Amino acid sequence: MDHAEVLLVAGRAGVGKTTVGWEVSALLRGADVAHAVIDGDFMGQVHPAPPQDPDRARITEASLTAVWANFARHGYRRLVYTNTLSVLTETAGMFRRALGADVRIVRVLLTASDATARERLVRREIGSELERELTGSARKARLLDRHAPADTVRVATDARTVADIAREVVAATGWAGQDRPARPPA
Template identity: 35%
Template structure:
């Protein structure tokens, strides 16, 4: 059993929502989970030119947060965030001190667009760019071979998806 699960995927696919449901399952089973969101761990502007998505900063912050979580008694780590390359995977493995299990969540592009619009964080051109980026990233992640397995979220409940992912992690 790997102690760290990473939920990757395009914007709107459900990484954070599924992550919290898995966190609940871990609590119910007495597994002492912790949760980290890479977007929040890398929320700084401007990003360095040589690290446009703040992958190094996210990993550095994750290492510190995971160490603190472990000192507090956490045994399993759930991470939500996009992992686009083998190098980013390596950074996360260094940050967590061992192998990570990466689950790529997938959904049809049309469903991603509806979810992104529904959450209401972006408007106008920002919304248009994010919907386009979600479709582009979804295709990229499906072909990059970075994840260990994928789970479809389209037309499924959060409980169904979390159950399938958790079963593969457990």
């Protein structure tokens, strides 16, 4: 494979993106599928946002480009990328610029009910951010529901195990069943 492929795992706060991303990686490792994992939350995590980049999009793209260049230099062609809004159409340009114009993009939107997301966030947010996360989670769930592209695979997470969810996500990529090099080139 000479072009890159990216699995975008998106969804509201509390849906389990990071946990599912790591389980997807475990399944791919078990199938000996070469890949890299990036949690997009860390690509633009600066404060304050630069005046010329208020939504941190440029910093995020520059970070993704630099990290991916390192992975690609070592032969990796598949990326698992988790981030709340990553499946939205407007992010496709960032992935094409960072990973190459011919990148294959697989979009997966994890979904959860308000009650499930709240339960998970209450367990996770033990600091001062709970109310902000709850409000943002509900708002972003509505936004994602309305604006996720038609080719986005929606995967419900309510009352399911992480392993079960990850198997469904990996199936959407086709990576575990394709002819592929087990290891990146040396």
